[in-house]
Every structure is written in structure tokens, then in C-alpha cells.
Amino acid sequence: MSTETIIQMQHVNKEYQMGDVTVRALRDLNLDIAAGELIVLLGPSGSGKTTTLNVIGGLDRPTAGHILVAGDDITGYNSKKLTQYRRQKMGFVFQFFNLIPTLTASENVEFALALVEKDGKRLQDKARDLLQMVGLNDRGDHFPSQLSGGEQQRVAIARALANQPPVILCDEPTGNLDVETGQRVLQVMRDLNHQRNTTVVLVTHNSVIARMADRVVRLHNGSIADISENVHPAPVSELSW
Numbered sequence: 684m685s686t687e688t689i690i691q692m693q694h695v696n697k698e699y700q701m702g703d704v705t706v707r708a709l710r711d712l713n714l715d716i717a718a719g720e721l722i723v724l725l726g727p728s729g730s731g732k733t734t735t736l737n738v739i740g741g742l743d744r745p746t747a748g749h750i751l752v753a754g755d756d757i758t759g760y761n762s763k764k765l766t767q768y769r770r771q772k773m774g775f776v777f778q779f780f781n782l783i784p785t786l787t788a789s790e791n792v793e794f795a796l797a798l799v800e801k802d803g804k805r806l807q808d809k810a811r812d813l814l815q816m817v818g819l820n821d822r823g824d825h826f827p828s829q830l831s832g833g834e835q836q837r838v839a840i841a842r843a844l845a846n847q848p849p850v851i852l853c854d855e856p857t858g859n860l861d862v863e864t865g866q867r868v869l870q871v872m873r874d875l876n877h878q879r880n881t882t883v884v885l886v887t888h889n890s891v892i893a894r895m896a897d898r899v900v901r902l903h904n905g906s907i908a909d910i911s912e913n914v915h916p917a918p919v920s921e922l923s924w
């Protein structure tokens with residue numbers, strides 16, 4: 684694992700105003716994430732996991748504090764720069780795959796690629812390579828409704844990888860998958876991490892899944908309760924939940 688820091692969260696706070704009530708979703712979060720690290724954010728419902736991903740990914744802004752990505756403070760970005768940042772630096776994998784139902788698996792991946800790749804032939808080649816990477820080379824022509832849940836999630840991963848982002852953010856990527864298909868999805872994340880040195884930030888409420896991480900950050904009530912290192916991260920094949 685490289686020791687270069689890619690993400691630095693410094694005194695990050697996020698508050699939501701709900702009428703008279705202030706919800707403190709993140710409370711003074713301080714966290715450094717190393718390039719090439721696979722880190723799991725673990726915590727119960729409402730502990731701030733998704734909020735943390737959203738502020739790292741530039742989908743939402745912290746109320747206070749700073750987030751440095753490769754040394755650049757993204758909290759100072761205007762919305763145009765933030766959009767560019769999301770496209771170039773971040774891949775998102777959400778619990779509910781968010782595939783476009785009227786496009787095939789290939790077209791869903793091409794759709795994301797089209798933001799950067801204008802040449803039609805290269806677009807198709809790249810989409811095929813990406814689907815191959817997640818083990819779906821023979822499913823390119825299937826529409827989302829013709830794919831299993833695990834296959835849909837892997838298309839979502841292929842799409843998130845389209846622009847070769849240095850960081851992938853996954854929110855409960857196995858949330859509604861059975862163990863076997865969930866393992867396949869996690870294996871793709873681990874392979875990517877090993878083969879391309881992609882930094883992976885994976886959110887889960889499941890402590891078994893956390894065993895695959897290089898490091899586990901436990902969130903509680905919007906604060907970091909504990910950070911622990913797995914000296915020997917568990918192989919995905921040994922996880923059962």
C-alpha cells in the first residue's frame with residue numbers, strides 16, 4: 684500500500700437545518716485516506732456514512748471544515764469545478780444500481796464513457812473491456828431488467844470505472860444482494876484495488892464485510908468512534924454474512 688495521502692478530511696462538519704431543529708450529521712471528522720487503500724466506513728443507520736461519502740465525492744458540501752483531495756481543497760470549488768472533479772476523480776457505486784432501464788448494459792457503460800470519449804468505435808471497445816473486467820463480457824446486450832441483481836451491480840461498477848477514477852466510493856454495494864453475488868461484487872472492488880491501485884471507500888453496516896478492508900473506520904453519531912487496521916485483510920471468499 685502506498686503511503687501517499689489522497690484524501691484528507693479536516694474538522695469536517697455537516698449540519699442540516701430542519702425547521703427549528705439542527706441535525707448534526709458529521710461532527711468534527713478528521714481522517715486521512717492513503718492512495719491505494721481499501722477503507723471501510725462501518726456504522727449503524729444514521730451514523731453519517733452516506734454523508735461522509737457525499738462530501739468526499741463532491742455531491743454535497745460540508746458546513747465547516749476542509750476536504751483535500753491530492754492536496755487540493757475541494758471545499759473551495761464552485762459548482763462547475765465540483766462537477767469536473769466528480770467526473771474526473773470519483774467513481775460512484777450506489778446501493779440501488781441507478782442503471783438507465785432503457786439502455787443495455789453496454790449502453791449504460793458507454794453513456795458514462797461518452798462524457799470523455801467522443802469516438803464511437805473506441806467508446807464501444809472501452810465499454811466491452813470494462814464489462815469484461817467485471818465478468819460480464821457476454822451480457823452487454825442485456826437490458827437491466829434482463830440481468831440479476833449482482834450483474835446489475837457489476838454493470839454499475841463498470842460504469843463507475845469508465846473514466847478510470849483514482850477513487851471509488853461505494854455505498855452499501857452488497858446491500859440487497861445474496862452472499863454469493865455480494866462476494867463477486869466485493870471481489871471486483873478488491874481486484875481493482877490491487878490491480879490498478881484504485882482507492883476504495885466502501886460503506887457498510889455489516890462488520891463481516893469490514894474484515895476485507897485494509898482499515899476500518901467506525902462511525903457513531905456523526906463522529907469517528909474508532910479506527911482499526913487489518914494487518915491481514917480477509918480474502919473476500921472467506922467472508923460470509
Ligand SMILES: Nc1ncnc2c1ncn2[C@@H]1O[C@H](COP(=O)(O)OP(=O)(O)OP(=O)(O)O)[C@@H](O)[C@H]1O
Nearest residue numbers: 699706708726727728729730731732733734735888
Ligand atoms: N438531507 C438531509 N436532511 C436532513 N437530515 C439528513 C439529511 N441527510 C441525512 N440526514 C441525517 O443525517 C444523519 C446521517 O445520515 P446518513 O445518511 O449519513 O446516515 P447513514 O450512516 O448513511 O445511515 P444508513 O445506514 O441508514 O444509510 C441522519 O440522522 C439523517 O437523518
Ligand SMILES: [Mg+2]
Nearest residue numbers: 732733734854
Ligand atoms: Mg446511508
